[in-house]
Amino acid sequence: MSCLLSHCCNILIYQLVAGYKWSSRAVISWCYIYTWTGDMEVEIGFSTCLMVVFLLTGVHSELFSSITSLHRLMKQGEGHVLVAHHLAERRPEDGSTVLRLLSEVHSLYDKHPLSVEHPIITLNILKTFRVMATFTDEHFIKDIRDKGLDWPTDEDVSGAYHAIARLQKTYELPFDDVIGGSVAGIQSGFSLLEEDVVRIAEQALNMGYNATAMSWLDRKWTDTTCATCCQQLVNRLGTPSGGAVCSKEWRHGHISGSGLPKSGHRDKQSRYPEYEELCRKSLSNGHGSRKPLFCSYSSGRVPYVRYRHEFYSLDPLIVMFYDVVSEIESLFLKYVASHVLESGGIAIKGENRDISSFDNRVGHVGWVYDDWHPIISRISRRIADVTTLSTLSLAAATHAEPLQICNYGVGGHFRPHQDAFADDVTNIPEMAIGSGNRDATFMVYLSDVRVGGATVFPDLEVYVRPVKMAAVFWLNTWRSGRRDSRSVHGGCPVLVGDKWIANKWMWSIGQTFKRPCGLSENDTDISLYMSRD
Ligand SMILES: O=C(O)CCC(=O)C(=O)O
Numbered sequence: 075m076s077c078l079l080s081h082c083c084n085i086l087i088y089q090l091v092a093g094y095k096w097s098s099r100a101v102i103s104w105c106y107i108y109t110w111t112g113d114m115e116v117e118i119g120f121s122t123c124l125m126v127v128f129l130l131t132g133v134h135s136e137l138f139s140s141i142t143s144l145h146r147l148m149k150q151g152e153g154h155v156l157v158a159h160h161l162a163e164r165r166p167e168d169g170s171t172v173l174r175l176l177s178e179v180h181s182l183y184d185k186h187p188l189s190v191e192h193p194i195i196t197l198n199i200l201k202t203f204r205v206m207a208t209f210t211d212e213h214f215i216k217d218i219r220d221k222g223l224d225w226p227t228d229e230d231v232s233g234a235y236h237a238i239a240r241l242q243k244t245y246e247l248p249f250d251d252v253i254g255g256s257v258a259g260i261q262s263g264f265s266l267l268e269e270d271v272v273r274i275a276e277q278a279l280n281m282g283y284n285a286t287a288m289s290w291l292d293r294k295w296t297d298t299t300c301a302t303c304c305q306q307l308v309n310r311l312g313t314p315s316g317g318a319v320c321s322k323e324w325r326h327g328h329i330s331g332s333g334l335p336k337s338g339h340r341d342k343q344s345r346y347p348e349y350e351e352l353c354r355k356s357l358s359n360g361h362g363s364r365k366p367l368f369c370s371y372s373s374g375r376v377p378y379v380r381y382r383h384e385f386y387s388l389d390p391l392i393v394m395f396y397d398v399v400s401e402i403e404s405l406f407l408k409y410v411a412s413h414v415l416e417s418g419g420i421a422i423k424g425e426n427r428d429i430s431s432f433d434n435r436v437g438h439v440g441w442v443y444d445d446w447h448p449i450i451s452r453i454s455r456r457i458a459d460v461t462t463l464s465t466l467s468l469a470a471a472t473h474a475e476p477l478q479i480c481n482y483g484v485g486g487h488f489r490p491h492q493d494a495f496a497d498d499v500t501n502i503p504e505m506a507i508g509s510g511n512r513d514a515t516f517m518v519y520l521s522d523v524r525v526g527g528a529t530v531f532p533d534l535e536v537y538v539r540p541v542k543m544a545a546v547f548w549l550n551t552w553r554s555g556r557r558d559s560r561s562v563h564g565g566c567p568v569l570v571g572d573k574w575i576a577n578k579w580m581w582s583i584g585q586t587f588k589r590p591c592g593l594s595e596n597d598t599d600i601s602l603y604m605s606r607d
Protein backbone atom coordinates (compact mmCIF):
# COMPACT_ATOMS: atom_id res chain seq x y z
CA MET A 75 0.00 0.00 0.00
CA SER A 76 2.68 2.46 1.02
CA CYS A 77 4.62 1.55 -2.13
CA LEU A 78 1.60 2.44 -4.25
CA LEU A 79 1.23 5.62 -2.31
CA SER A 80 4.81 6.73 -2.76
CA HIS A 81 4.52 5.94 -6.47
CA CYS A 82 1.44 8.20 -6.67
CA CYS A 83 3.34 10.81 -4.73
CA ASN A 84 6.15 10.78 -7.28
CA ILE A 85 3.66 11.20 -10.10
CA LEU A 86 2.06 14.06 -8.24
CA ILE A 87 5.38 15.86 -7.69
CA TYR A 88 6.36 15.20 -11.28
CA GLN A 89 3.11 16.74 -12.48
CA LEU A 90 3.63 19.78 -10.32
CA VAL A 91 7.17 20.33 -11.48
CA ALA A 92 6.09 19.80 -15.07
CA GLY A 93 3.61 22.61 -14.59
CA TYR A 94 0.31 20.72 -14.39
CA LYS A 95 -2.35 22.37 -12.31
CA TRP A 96 -3.19 20.20 -9.36
CA SER A 97 -6.61 20.64 -7.88
CA SER A 98 -7.17 20.49 -4.15
CA ARG A 99 -9.96 18.00 -4.82
CA ALA A 100 -7.38 15.47 -5.99
CA VAL A 101 -5.36 15.90 -2.82
CA ILE A 102 -8.51 15.56 -0.78
CA SER A 103 -9.21 12.21 -2.41
CA TRP A 104 -5.76 11.14 -1.27
CA CYS A 105 -6.89 11.83 2.21
CA TYR A 106 -9.65 9.33 1.70
CA ILE A 107 -6.97 6.70 1.07
CA TYR A 108 -5.41 7.62 4.37
CA THR A 109 -8.72 7.73 6.23
CA TRP A 110 -9.62 4.40 4.72
CA THR A 111 -6.38 2.57 5.58
CA GLY A 112 -5.46 4.39 8.80
CA ASP A 113 -1.99 2.84 8.38
CA MET A 114 0.97 4.45 10.21
CA GLU A 115 3.42 4.03 7.33
CA VAL A 116 0.85 5.46 4.98
CA GLU A 117 0.41 8.41 7.31
CA ILE A 118 4.13 9.21 7.31
CA GLY A 119 4.45 8.83 3.53
CA PHE A 120 1.34 10.80 2.99
CA SER A 121 2.26 13.68 5.26
CA THR A 122 5.67 14.07 3.58
CA CYS A 123 3.93 14.16 0.24
CA LEU A 124 1.31 16.61 1.45
CA MET A 125 4.08 18.87 2.76
CA VAL A 126 5.72 18.99 -0.68
CA VAL A 127 2.39 19.64 -2.41
CA PHE A 128 1.53 22.25 0.18
CA LEU A 129 4.68 24.23 -0.48
CA LEU A 130 4.52 23.92 -4.24
CA THR A 131 0.96 24.99 -4.88
CA GLY A 132 0.05 28.62 -4.71
CA VAL A 133 -1.85 31.28 -2.86
CA HIS A 134 -1.45 34.74 -4.30
CA SER A 135 -1.76 37.67 -1.97
CA GLU A 136 0.45 40.01 0.04
CA LEU A 137 3.46 37.90 0.86
CA PHE A 138 4.55 39.58 4.03
CA SER A 139 1.40 38.65 5.85
CA SER A 140 1.91 34.93 5.46
CA ILE A 141 5.24 33.18 5.99
CA THR A 142 3.99 30.20 4.06
CA SER A 143 3.54 32.31 0.93
CA LEU A 144 7.17 33.37 1.29
CA HIS A 145 8.30 29.77 1.54
CA ARG A 146 6.25 29.06 -1.53
CA LEU A 147 7.79 31.97 -3.37
CA MET A 148 11.23 30.53 -2.75
CA LYS A 149 10.16 27.01 -3.69
CA GLN A 150 9.09 28.42 -7.03
CA GLY A 151 12.77 28.92 -7.75
CA GLU A 152 12.65 26.75 -10.87
CA GLY A 153 9.84 28.83 -12.28
CA HIS A 154 11.69 32.04 -11.57
CA VAL A 155 14.81 30.74 -13.27
CA LEU A 156 12.76 29.97 -16.39
CA VAL A 157 11.39 33.48 -16.28
CA ALA A 158 14.86 34.97 -15.89
CA HIS A 159 16.10 32.94 -18.88
CA HIS A 160 13.19 34.21 -20.85
CA LEU A 161 14.19 37.76 -19.90
CA ALA A 162 17.82 37.03 -20.78
CA GLU A 163 16.69 36.16 -24.30
CA ARG A 164 14.45 39.19 -24.66
CA ARG A 165 16.71 41.73 -22.95
CA PRO A 166 20.20 40.21 -22.72
CA GLU A 167 21.69 43.27 -20.96
CA ASP A 168 19.27 42.90 -17.99
CA GLY A 169 18.68 39.18 -18.09
CA SER A 170 22.09 38.23 -16.75
CA THR A 171 21.75 40.69 -13.84
CA VAL A 172 18.37 39.20 -12.95
CA LEU A 173 19.88 35.71 -13.07
CA ARG A 174 22.68 36.80 -10.75
CA LEU A 175 20.24 38.43 -8.32
CA LEU A 176 18.07 35.35 -8.45
CA SER A 177 20.92 33.08 -7.50
CA GLU A 178 21.81 35.52 -4.69
CA VAL A 179 18.29 35.40 -3.32
CA HIS A 180 18.24 31.61 -3.43
CA SER A 181 21.52 31.35 -1.63
CA LEU A 182 20.08 33.69 1.04
CA TYR A 183 17.21 31.29 1.42
CA ASP A 184 19.31 28.14 1.40
CA LYS A 185 22.11 29.24 3.68
CA HIS A 186 20.11 29.94 6.85
CA PRO A 187 18.16 27.18 8.56
CA LEU A 188 15.38 29.62 9.49
CA SER A 189 15.47 31.61 6.24
CA VAL A 190 12.12 33.37 5.75
CA GLU A 191 11.16 32.81 9.36
CA HIS A 192 13.79 35.37 10.35
CA PRO A 193 12.46 38.91 9.80
CA ILE A 194 15.78 40.34 8.61
CA ILE A 195 16.40 37.56 6.09
CA THR A 196 12.84 38.00 4.84
CA LEU A 197 13.47 41.71 4.42
CA ASN A 198 16.58 41.03 2.36
CA ILE A 199 14.85 38.46 0.16
CA LEU A 200 11.95 40.82 -0.51
CA LYS A 201 14.32 43.69 -1.27
CA THR A 202 16.28 41.60 -3.76
CA PHE A 203 13.05 40.70 -5.57
CA ARG A 204 12.22 44.39 -5.77
CA VAL A 205 15.66 45.14 -7.24
CA MET A 206 15.03 42.46 -9.85
CA ALA A 207 11.72 44.10 -10.65
CA THR A 208 13.53 47.30 -11.67
CA PHE A 209 15.02 45.38 -14.60
CA THR A 210 11.61 44.38 -15.82
CA ASP A 211 8.40 46.16 -16.74
CA GLU A 212 4.76 45.89 -15.68
CA HIS A 213 3.91 43.45 -18.51
CA PHE A 214 6.71 41.21 -17.48
CA ILE A 215 5.54 41.04 -13.85
CA LYS A 216 2.00 40.43 -15.06
CA ASP A 217 3.33 37.60 -17.23
CA ILE A 218 4.97 36.07 -14.18
CA ARG A 219 1.77 36.30 -12.16
CA ASP A 220 -0.19 34.81 -15.06
CA LYS A 221 2.19 31.86 -14.95
CA GLY A 222 1.05 31.36 -11.38
CA LEU A 223 4.30 32.65 -9.85
CA ASP A 224 4.48 35.17 -7.04
CA TRP A 225 6.51 38.36 -7.22
CA PRO A 226 6.77 40.59 -4.11
CA THR A 227 5.49 44.13 -4.25
CA ASP A 228 6.66 47.37 -2.61
CA GLU A 229 3.93 46.85 -0.03
CA ASP A 230 5.56 43.59 0.98
CA VAL A 231 8.81 45.43 1.66
CA SER A 232 6.98 48.13 3.67
CA GLY A 233 5.30 45.31 5.58
CA ALA A 234 8.66 43.84 6.51
CA TYR A 235 9.93 47.25 7.74
CA HIS A 236 6.73 47.70 9.69
CA ALA A 237 7.13 44.24 11.25
CA ILE A 238 10.70 44.97 12.35
CA ALA A 239 9.58 48.28 13.92
CA ARG A 240 6.80 46.52 15.82
CA LEU A 241 8.99 43.62 16.94
CA GLN A 242 11.65 45.95 18.30
CA LYS A 243 9.03 48.03 20.16
CA THR A 244 7.02 45.14 21.61
CA TYR A 245 9.94 43.05 22.75
CA GLU A 246 12.21 46.02 23.51
CA LEU A 247 14.92 44.47 21.37
CA PRO A 248 18.25 46.29 21.65
CA PHE A 249 18.52 48.59 18.60
CA ASP A 250 22.16 47.73 18.01
CA ASP A 251 21.41 43.99 17.88
CA VAL A 252 18.69 44.47 15.28
CA ILE A 253 20.86 46.83 13.26
CA GLY A 254 23.57 44.17 13.42
CA GLY A 255 21.07 41.64 12.00
CA SER A 256 20.22 39.69 15.14
CA VAL A 257 16.85 39.14 16.82
CA ALA A 258 16.45 37.20 20.06
CA GLY A 259 20.06 36.12 19.73
CA ILE A 260 19.50 34.56 16.30
CA GLN A 261 21.88 36.06 13.78
CA SER A 262 20.71 36.52 10.19
CA GLY A 263 24.09 37.24 8.66
CA PHE A 264 22.99 40.73 7.48
CA SER A 265 23.32 44.20 8.93
CA LEU A 266 20.69 46.83 8.33
CA LEU A 267 21.69 49.63 5.99
CA GLU A 268 21.14 53.30 6.77
CA GLU A 269 18.29 53.34 4.31
CA ASP A 270 16.64 50.34 6.06
CA VAL A 271 16.86 52.13 9.39
CA VAL A 272 15.15 55.23 7.99
CA ARG A 273 12.31 53.14 6.61
CA ILE A 274 11.88 51.32 9.92
CA ALA A 275 11.85 54.68 11.72
CA GLU A 276 9.21 55.83 9.27
CA GLN A 277 7.04 52.82 10.18
CA ALA A 278 7.57 53.55 13.87
CA LEU A 279 6.31 57.08 13.19
CA ASN A 280 3.25 55.63 11.45
CA MET A 281 2.49 53.69 14.59
CA GLY A 282 2.84 56.82 16.71
CA TYR A 283 6.10 55.76 18.32
CA ASN A 284 8.00 59.01 17.78
CA ALA A 285 10.60 58.45 20.48
CA THR A 286 11.33 54.96 19.13
CA ALA A 287 11.68 56.39 15.64
CA MET A 288 14.23 58.90 16.91
CA SER A 289 16.19 56.18 18.68
CA TRP A 290 16.39 54.22 15.43
CA LEU A 291 17.68 57.24 13.53
CA ASP A 292 20.13 58.33 16.20
CA ARG A 293 21.67 54.86 16.34
CA LYS A 294 22.58 54.67 12.70
CA TRP A 295 22.63 58.19 11.36
CA THR A 296 25.44 60.39 12.45
CA ASP A 297 25.29 63.04 9.71
CA THR A 298 23.59 63.55 6.37
CA THR A 299 25.62 61.00 4.40
CA CYS A 300 22.55 59.20 3.08
CA ALA A 301 21.05 61.68 0.64
CA THR A 302 18.08 59.51 -0.34
CA CYS A 303 17.30 58.75 3.27
CA CYS A 304 17.41 62.42 4.09
CA GLN A 305 15.06 63.16 1.20
CA GLN A 306 12.67 60.48 2.42
CA LEU A 307 12.58 62.03 5.83
CA VAL A 308 12.17 65.55 4.47
CA ASN A 309 9.23 64.34 2.37
CA ARG A 310 7.68 62.76 5.37
CA LEU A 311 8.17 65.65 7.78
CA GLY A 312 7.72 68.62 5.47
CA THR A 313 10.19 71.15 4.07
CA PRO A 314 12.70 72.23 6.66
CA SER A 315 13.25 75.93 7.24
CA GLY A 316 16.87 76.82 7.93
CA GLY A 317 19.39 74.82 9.93
CA ALA A 318 21.28 71.80 8.74
CA VAL A 319 18.75 69.59 7.01
CA CYS A 320 18.61 66.12 8.56
CA SER A 321 20.94 66.99 11.36
CA LYS A 322 20.05 65.51 14.71
CA GLU A 323 18.62 68.85 15.94
CA TRP A 324 16.53 69.23 12.81
CA ARG A 325 15.16 65.70 13.08
CA HIS A 326 14.26 66.05 16.72
CA GLY A 327 12.69 69.48 16.15
CA HIS A 328 10.64 68.28 13.24
CA ILE A 329 9.48 65.04 14.69
CA SER A 330 8.35 66.51 17.97
CA GLY A 331 6.94 69.65 16.29
CA SER A 332 5.15 67.81 13.47
CA GLY A 333 1.51 66.91 13.30
CA LEU A 334 2.50 63.27 13.56
CA PRO A 335 0.89 61.23 16.30
CA LYS A 336 2.75 61.42 19.59
CA SER A 337 4.39 58.56 21.35
CA GLY A 338 1.99 56.24 23.05
CA HIS A 339 -0.92 57.32 20.85
CA ARG A 340 -1.83 53.74 20.22
CA ASP A 341 -0.81 52.50 23.63
CA LYS A 342 -4.00 53.83 25.14
CA GLN A 343 -5.96 51.24 23.22
CA SER A 344 -7.51 48.65 25.42
CA ARG A 345 -5.02 46.62 27.46
CA TYR A 346 -2.19 47.27 25.01
CA PRO A 347 0.59 48.03 27.53
CA GLU A 348 -0.34 44.94 29.58
CA TYR A 349 -0.43 42.88 26.39
CA GLU A 350 3.07 44.04 25.43
CA GLU A 351 4.37 43.35 28.91
CA LEU A 352 3.03 39.81 28.87
CA CYS A 353 4.48 39.26 25.39
CA ARG A 354 7.89 40.22 26.77
CA LYS A 355 7.43 37.98 29.79
CA SER A 356 6.53 35.06 27.56
CA LEU A 357 9.94 35.46 25.88
CA SER A 358 12.01 35.71 29.00
CA ASN A 359 10.50 32.60 30.53
CA GLY A 360 12.45 29.63 29.23
CA HIS A 361 9.60 27.23 29.97
CA GLY A 362 6.63 26.62 27.69
CA SER A 363 4.22 28.93 29.48
CA ARG A 364 3.50 30.55 32.79
CA LYS A 365 3.23 27.71 35.25
CA PRO A 366 -0.24 26.14 35.11
CA LEU A 367 -2.18 26.02 38.37
CA PHE A 368 -2.47 22.25 38.04
CA CYS A 369 -2.97 19.61 35.41
CA SER A 370 -5.12 16.53 35.04
CA TYR A 371 -6.46 14.02 32.54
CA SER A 372 -9.98 13.76 31.21
CA SER A 373 -11.57 11.24 28.94
CA GLY A 374 -14.38 13.14 27.24
CA ARG A 375 -17.15 10.97 25.91
CA VAL A 376 -14.84 8.28 24.54
CA PRO A 377 -13.72 6.44 27.69
CA TYR A 378 -10.42 5.05 26.37
CA VAL A 379 -9.14 8.39 24.95
CA ARG A 380 -7.46 10.49 27.65
CA TYR A 381 -6.48 14.15 27.18
CA ARG A 382 -3.92 15.86 29.34
CA HIS A 383 -5.06 19.33 30.27
CA GLU A 384 -3.55 22.16 32.25
CA PHE A 385 -5.55 24.85 34.02
CA TYR A 386 -4.16 28.39 33.71
CA SER A 387 -7.14 30.16 35.21
CA LEU A 388 -10.17 28.83 37.03
CA ASP A 389 -12.33 31.90 36.84
CA PRO A 390 -12.74 32.57 34.01
CA LEU A 391 -11.67 29.19 32.77
CA ILE A 392 -8.53 28.91 30.60
CA VAL A 393 -7.38 25.39 29.86
CA MET A 394 -4.66 24.00 27.60
CA PHE A 395 -5.36 20.57 26.07
CA TYR A 396 -2.50 18.54 24.59
CA ASP A 397 -2.49 16.38 21.44
CA VAL A 398 -5.98 17.24 20.33
CA VAL A 399 -5.05 16.87 16.65
CA SER A 400 -2.50 14.61 14.98
CA GLU A 401 0.48 15.64 12.86
CA ILE A 402 -1.31 14.73 9.66
CA GLU A 403 -4.51 16.50 10.68
CA SER A 404 -2.63 19.76 11.25
CA LEU A 405 -0.84 19.39 7.93
CA PHE A 406 -4.12 18.65 6.21
CA LEU A 407 -5.86 21.71 7.71
CA LYS A 408 -2.96 23.92 6.63
CA TYR A 409 -3.02 22.46 3.16
CA VAL A 410 -6.76 22.85 2.65
CA ALA A 411 -6.73 26.34 4.16
CA SER A 412 -3.83 27.45 1.97
CA HIS A 413 -6.27 27.50 -0.96
CA VAL A 414 -8.72 29.79 0.77
CA LEU A 415 -6.46 32.07 2.81
CA GLU A 416 -7.06 35.77 2.45
CA SER A 417 -5.33 38.72 4.01
CA GLY A 418 -6.85 39.02 7.45
CA GLY A 419 -6.27 42.26 9.17
CA ILE A 420 -5.44 45.41 7.54
CA ALA A 421 -2.49 45.46 5.24
CA ILE A 422 -0.36 48.49 4.62
CA LYS A 423 -1.79 50.37 1.68
CA GLY A 424 -0.61 53.73 0.37
CA GLU A 425 0.74 56.61 2.38
CA ASN A 426 -2.44 58.00 3.93
CA ARG A 427 -3.24 55.26 6.33
CA ASP A 428 -5.89 55.41 8.92
CA ILE A 429 -3.77 54.76 11.95
CA SER A 430 -6.64 53.56 14.10
CA SER A 431 -7.90 50.95 11.67
CA PHE A 432 -4.84 49.22 10.26
CA ASP A 433 -2.58 46.68 11.79
CA ASN A 434 -5.02 44.98 14.19
CA ARG A 435 -4.12 41.62 12.80
CA VAL A 436 -1.38 40.73 10.35
CA GLY A 437 -1.93 37.32 8.89
CA HIS A 438 -3.94 35.35 6.39
CA VAL A 439 -7.23 33.73 7.37
CA GLY A 440 -9.50 31.19 5.71
CA TRP A 441 -12.50 29.08 6.69
CA VAL A 442 -12.72 25.32 6.30
CA TYR A 443 -16.07 23.56 6.58
CA ASP A 444 -17.02 20.27 8.21
CA ASP A 445 -18.68 18.93 5.05
CA TRP A 446 -15.50 19.38 3.00
CA HIS A 447 -13.89 16.24 4.35
CA PRO A 448 -14.31 13.62 7.10
CA ILE A 449 -10.99 14.70 8.66
CA ILE A 450 -12.44 18.18 9.25
CA SER A 451 -15.75 16.97 10.68
CA ARG A 452 -13.85 14.50 12.85
CA ILE A 453 -11.85 17.38 14.38
CA SER A 454 -15.07 19.31 15.10
CA ARG A 455 -16.57 16.26 16.81
CA ARG A 456 -13.42 15.82 18.86
CA ILE A 457 -13.59 19.46 20.00
CA ALA A 458 -17.14 18.80 21.18
CA ASP A 459 -15.92 15.72 23.00
CA VAL A 460 -13.01 17.48 24.70
CA THR A 461 -14.97 20.56 25.77
CA THR A 462 -18.34 18.85 26.34
CA LEU A 463 -19.88 21.67 24.29
CA SER A 464 -21.77 21.31 21.02
CA THR A 465 -20.04 21.99 17.70
CA LEU A 466 -22.94 20.97 15.48
CA SER A 467 -23.21 23.09 12.43
CA LEU A 468 -26.88 23.53 11.63
CA ALA A 469 -28.49 25.53 8.85
CA ALA A 470 -30.52 27.59 11.33
CA ALA A 471 -29.10 28.72 14.65
CA THR A 472 -25.71 27.05 14.31
CA HIS A 473 -23.95 25.75 17.44
CA ALA A 474 -20.44 26.54 16.17
CA GLU A 475 -18.57 28.27 13.37
CA PRO A 476 -16.55 26.39 10.78
CA LEU A 477 -12.82 26.19 11.60
CA GLN A 478 -11.02 29.45 10.99
CA ILE A 479 -7.39 28.90 10.01
CA CYS A 480 -4.84 31.69 10.34
CA ASN A 481 -1.23 31.86 9.19
CA TYR A 482 0.66 34.80 10.64
CA GLY A 483 3.27 36.68 8.65
CA VAL A 484 6.60 38.29 9.46
CA GLY A 485 6.01 39.87 12.87
CA GLY A 486 2.37 38.72 12.58
CA HIS A 487 0.26 39.46 15.63
CA PHE A 488 -3.29 40.03 16.84
CA ARG A 489 -3.93 42.99 19.12
CA PRO A 490 -5.95 42.57 22.34
CA HIS A 491 -9.61 41.95 21.54
CA GLN A 492 -12.59 39.91 22.64
CA ASP A 493 -14.01 37.11 20.53
CA ALA A 494 -17.58 37.59 21.79
CA PHE A 495 -19.62 40.47 20.45
CA ALA A 496 -20.47 43.33 22.81
CA ASP A 497 -23.90 43.01 24.43
CA ASP A 498 -25.19 46.10 22.63
CA VAL A 499 -23.56 45.47 19.23
CA THR A 500 -25.85 46.24 16.32
CA ASN A 501 -24.07 44.88 13.23
CA ILE A 502 -23.70 41.23 14.26
CA PRO A 503 -22.97 38.72 11.50
CA GLU A 504 -25.86 36.82 9.95
CA MET A 505 -24.73 33.64 11.65
CA ALA A 506 -25.37 35.22 15.06
CA ILE A 507 -29.08 35.69 14.43
CA GLY A 508 -30.78 33.15 16.62
CA SER A 509 -27.43 31.69 17.76
CA GLY A 510 -26.54 34.01 20.62
CA ASN A 511 -22.86 34.83 21.07
CA ARG A 512 -19.41 33.23 20.88
CA ASP A 513 -19.56 31.59 24.29
CA ALA A 514 -16.28 29.71 23.98
CA THR A 515 -13.08 29.63 21.90
CA PHE A 516 -11.09 26.47 21.18
CA MET A 517 -7.84 27.53 19.52
CA VAL A 518 -5.57 24.80 18.16
CA TYR A 519 -1.90 25.50 17.45
CA LEU A 520 -1.07 23.91 14.14
CA SER A 521 2.63 24.77 14.48
CA ASP A 522 5.29 25.45 17.06
CA VAL A 523 6.80 28.93 16.94
CA ARG A 524 10.57 29.33 17.37
CA VAL A 525 10.41 32.70 19.23
CA GLY A 526 7.36 34.80 20.17
CA GLY A 527 3.73 34.30 19.12
CA ALA A 528 2.35 33.58 22.61
CA THR A 529 -1.36 33.97 23.32
CA VAL A 530 -1.84 36.38 26.22
CA PHE A 531 -4.73 37.35 28.51
CA PRO A 532 -3.79 40.77 29.93
CA ASP A 533 -6.56 40.98 32.54
CA LEU A 534 -5.57 37.63 34.01
CA GLU A 535 -1.78 37.84 33.54
CA VAL A 536 -1.88 34.53 31.73
CA TYR A 537 0.25 33.69 28.72
CA VAL A 538 0.53 30.47 26.79
CA ARG A 539 3.24 29.67 24.28
CA PRO A 540 2.27 27.78 21.12
CA VAL A 541 2.72 24.02 21.26
CA LYS A 542 1.95 22.20 18.04
CA MET A 543 -1.18 20.00 18.19
CA ALA A 544 -2.24 21.45 21.57
CA ALA A 545 -5.19 23.81 22.06
CA VAL A 546 -6.18 26.62 24.41
CA PHE A 547 -9.80 26.68 25.46
CA TRP A 548 -11.47 29.62 27.18
CA LEU A 549 -14.90 31.10 27.81
CA ASN A 550 -15.86 34.51 26.51
CA THR A 551 -19.19 34.94 28.29
CA TRP A 552 -20.60 34.49 31.76
CA ARG A 553 -23.03 31.63 32.18
CA SER A 554 -25.77 34.23 32.16
CA GLY A 555 -24.81 34.93 28.53
CA ARG A 556 -23.29 38.39 29.12
CA ARG A 557 -19.89 39.06 27.59
CA ASP A 558 -17.09 38.56 30.12
CA SER A 559 -14.63 41.43 29.61
CA ARG A 560 -11.88 39.45 31.36
CA SER A 561 -11.63 37.25 28.27
CA VAL A 562 -9.71 39.97 26.42
CA HIS A 563 -6.69 38.35 24.75
CA GLY A 564 -4.24 38.78 21.90
CA GLY A 565 -1.57 36.98 19.86
CA CYS A 566 1.96 38.36 20.42
CA PRO A 567 4.09 39.19 17.38
CA VAL A 568 5.96 36.25 15.90
CA LEU A 569 9.64 37.05 16.29
CA VAL A 570 11.12 34.05 14.49
CA GLY A 571 8.94 31.28 13.12
CA ASP A 572 5.77 30.42 11.25
CA LYS A 573 2.60 30.45 13.36
CA TRP A 574 -0.58 28.64 12.34
CA ILE A 575 -3.75 28.39 14.40
CA ALA A 576 -7.26 26.96 13.94
CA ASN A 577 -10.16 28.55 15.83
CA LYS A 578 -13.49 26.96 16.63
CA TRP A 579 -16.03 29.33 18.17
CA MET A 580 -19.00 27.81 19.97
CA TRP A 581 -22.26 29.75 20.11
CA SER A 582 -24.63 30.00 23.05
CA ILE A 583 -27.67 28.41 21.49
CA GLY A 584 -26.04 24.99 21.26
CA GLN A 585 -24.79 25.13 24.84
CA THR A 586 -28.14 25.85 26.50
CA PHE A 587 -28.26 22.51 28.30
CA LYS A 588 -24.51 21.82 28.34
CA ARG A 589 -23.59 25.07 30.06
CA PRO A 590 -26.80 26.14 31.77
CA CYS A 591 -27.27 29.43 33.59
CA GLY A 592 -26.09 29.35 37.18
CA LEU A 593 -28.04 30.47 40.18
CA SER A 594 -26.40 33.91 40.13
CA GLU A 595 -25.57 36.13 37.17
CA ASN A 596 -21.82 35.66 37.58
CA ASP A 597 -21.72 31.92 38.22
CA THR A 598 -18.42 30.37 37.11
CA ASP A 599 -17.75 27.29 35.01
CA ILE A 600 -15.20 25.41 36.98
CA SER A 601 -17.73 22.98 38.46
CA LEU A 602 -18.81 21.98 34.95
CA TYR A 603 -15.29 20.93 33.98
CA MET A 604 -13.80 19.69 37.20
CA SER A 605 -16.55 17.14 37.70
CA ARG A 606 -15.36 15.27 34.61
CA ASP A 607 -12.08 13.93 35.97
O1 LIG B 1 -2.99 34.00 17.69
C1 LIG B 1 -3.37 33.99 18.85
O2 LIG B 1 -2.64 33.57 19.75
C2 LIG B 1 -4.72 34.57 19.20
C3 LIG B 1 -5.67 34.52 18.04
C4 LIG B 1 -7.04 35.03 18.38
O3 LIG B 1 -7.27 35.53 19.42
C5 LIG B 1 -8.13 34.92 17.40
O4 LIG B 1 -7.88 34.41 16.30
O5 LIG B 1 -9.25 35.35 17.72
Ligand SMILES: [Fe+2]
Binds near residue numbers: 491492493563
Ligand atom coordinates in the same frame (compact mmCIF):
# COMPACT_ATOMS: atom_id res chain seq x y z
FE1 LIG C 1 -9.38 35.99 19.63
